[in-house]
Amino acid sequence: MTIDITVKIGGEAGQGIQTIGTLLSQVCHGAGLFIFSVDDFESRIRGGHSFNLLRISDEPVKAPGNGLDILVALDQRTLSLNRDNLAQDAMVILNSDTDVGFKENILSIPLKGLAKEAGGAITANTVAAGAILSILGAPYKILENLLKNRFAAKGEKIINLNTTAAKKGYGAAGEIRFSKKFSWTPQDTGAVIINGSRAIAMGALASDCRFFSFYPMSPATGIMTSVVPFMDKLPIVMEQAEDEIAAVNMAIGASFAGVRSLTATSGGGFCLMTEGLGLAAISETPLVIVNAQRPGPATGLPTRTAQADLLFVLNASQDSFPRFVFAPGSPMEAFELTKKAFALSEKYQVPAIVLTDQFLNNSQVTQENTFVVDENLPTFICHDDDMTDPGQYMRYCFTQDGISPRAIPGRGKAIVRATGNEHNEAGQISEDAENKIAMSKKRNGKCKAMIQEMDLPRVLHGDSNTLLVGWGSSREIIIEACTALRQKGKDVGAVLIKEIWPLDRDRWRDILKDRTFIMVEQNSNCQMGQIISRETGLFYHGAVLKDDGRPLYPEYIIEKTTQIME
Amino acid sequence: MVQPNDYNNDFENKWCPGCGNFLILNAMKQAFAAQNIPPEKMMFISGIGQAGKTPHFIQGNIFHTLHGRALPVATGAKTANHDLNIVVNSGDGDCYGEGGNHFLAAIRRNVDITLLVHNNQVYGLTKGQASPTTALGTVTRLQNQGTTSQSFNPMSVALAAGIGFLARGFSGKTEQLTDLIRRAMAYPGFALIDILQPCVSFNKINTQKWYMDRVYDIEETGHDSADFAKAMALAMKWGDKIPTGVLYEQETVPFHQRIKALGKKTLISHAFDARKVSRAIL
């Protein structure tokens, strides 16, 4: 039997929720277990109510857990807020100085007090981790080894402090055990724990991206912090810009000068980048932008998740121009699609947008380690040697496919003129009417070939009567919901979209025609549903929408879908 | 030897006859030829406005970007390849108004580029509205009761922000301007030349004669450009007498030398090493 449990660690911001979650994840990882970990944080550094939801299983898990098997309440409030959601045989660890002991499945432990006994209040998190692991039946040795590794650089004293604290936690839990028990045999599965942010950073580096410009904004900042550890090892430059306008224009400048560049932001920052997006488009300068969505408009909910920028990124900036839009559904897809975004942006000389969200960027998941850096990276740059006469080079010369060979300024004899004004083939301003039409046509004409580059949506049980249609980060949650619905005897399949734009209308229509389909989206206006209607002429029959900024859970989809189907 | 004429191109010039920009363009060509830099080694980056059009009228690599955004684009380009000789052409509105935040940031970064601001104290291309450098109370077609904001002083602001090379030129003194451009380019770091430029179509106050009556060369009267306090005093000077020349010059470490990854060679010149990347990230 699969063991699949969910641990919720809740308390005030600043209480070390994440540290406890990370310790638990690592111990589980070391024992070959699979985790899925979601953070739910308020936009504050101290106080309030935040939590980490950690799903642990001996089978791969790719969506957040919804049950509540073990609640770790760092404050009383967490207990009151979650009391009603506890699973039947759930256990609670409550941080409390009074009523210490175990009753009615609540184990009260004075975390700070025990930490002080161990030698320092700051080890309260380690005490907590010890107590939780003890209840889960994990041998103390595993945690001890992990702490030794983790604090190896800090010296014997810190290691001892933490192992003592861990022991205190184990001691406090005594013989109390949760009903389900993993086998806890250390093993190296070769898998890694990773989140979307890190995967994107890795994808960019694997694409030979060397310039990163950004302006801090949740939940995109994690992408840039994920690049930092590589700065000593690879030729890369990261620059914190004065604003998002500068960030995007720096990336365009670096790309123009021949270096692959990335900028990352969230919706508000993307608003500021839209004129730059148009500059990349008309100047045909490759550019990759990550928009990690959070609820809006304006500042919205800074630390929460959403899928509400789809219509915006598809239409951002004036007039019309081709662009790629990708929406990965897992860290592995984030890695792969970031690579694809770089390759295609350069090949077609159009902007590429990777649309993620807080949920994907921040959720940690056990991922099979199949990341590869391609040995031969295709590049699409031309040099003097490729030209009959570099003196006659024209940056925007008309070609069959609309792609003009792209030379890099200052690298040879060819003179490169890029212009944000409408321009002629040579890159000089042109207000000629015929030229405007021809240049628009040249740029938009790339779309045909671009469509051929796009993978179709993934279809599960496509011959089912009812299809759940979703995109981006909700992929695994929809799959889990779909599987559960099928187990309940419902004739349900799923359509999972990761490569959004440009889309192949006819083939998308083929997938959806003659089917009842239900959109599953984290927004209030069913944005992908609107796109599908517009492009295929097919209308969705219902929508499971979630617009509260919180992650989507399989149970929510199951419940709403069942209602719609009845 | 490179000649100024090598910088000519046959694209039709679109400035008004008599515009000060022609003389700035001339001085640029002279300065590049004087340094023996061939056009294919020059990179002109500009914003939007009459000044922003400059790159089209000269031979060389160009990126004519967005209103106010020439500096970030130039920063990115210079970071990607710090061997590029980058000259930015911008207007007073483009640089000090729309791009004001980038102006301050570029000074702080000390990117090794030369910024030429064609300061005509007016929005030329959009037909004569007030610009940040328009004097308080000036009547324009739009501000018909006179402008209500004090004028922006790019010189004192640049100094306060910590600029390493600061000069003021006048389009009407081409020889001096040529020399200033040459020195600004030779300076390793961010160099600003605020160039006073008559706009014959929309600025009927600050005319060629108006400037001629006022500008003087601080090197003729004697000035120690290493002296910050004296530079600041000159930067504040405006009215009957307008100082031109290099107000301030101070040795600094340019942006690309502050970045470890750019220590040995330019960012663009590294070959992609899949195995090294693989080892680093996987």
Ligand SMILES: Cc1ncc(C[n+]2csc(CCOP(=O)(O)OP(=O)(O)O)c2C)c(N)n1
């Ligand atoms: C985002 C944006 N806003 C406004 C404009 C319109 N515009 C073009 S040039 C300009 C002002 C130009 O003034 P200045 O920078 O002083 O240049 P000049 O024409 O005087 O040389 C404005 C407002 C624009 N092109 N883009």
Ligand code: SF4
């Ligand atoms: S409007 Fe003024 S700045 Fe523009 S070209 Fe004419 S004279 Fe020169």
Ligand SMILES: [Mg+2]
């Ligand atoms: Mg002006």
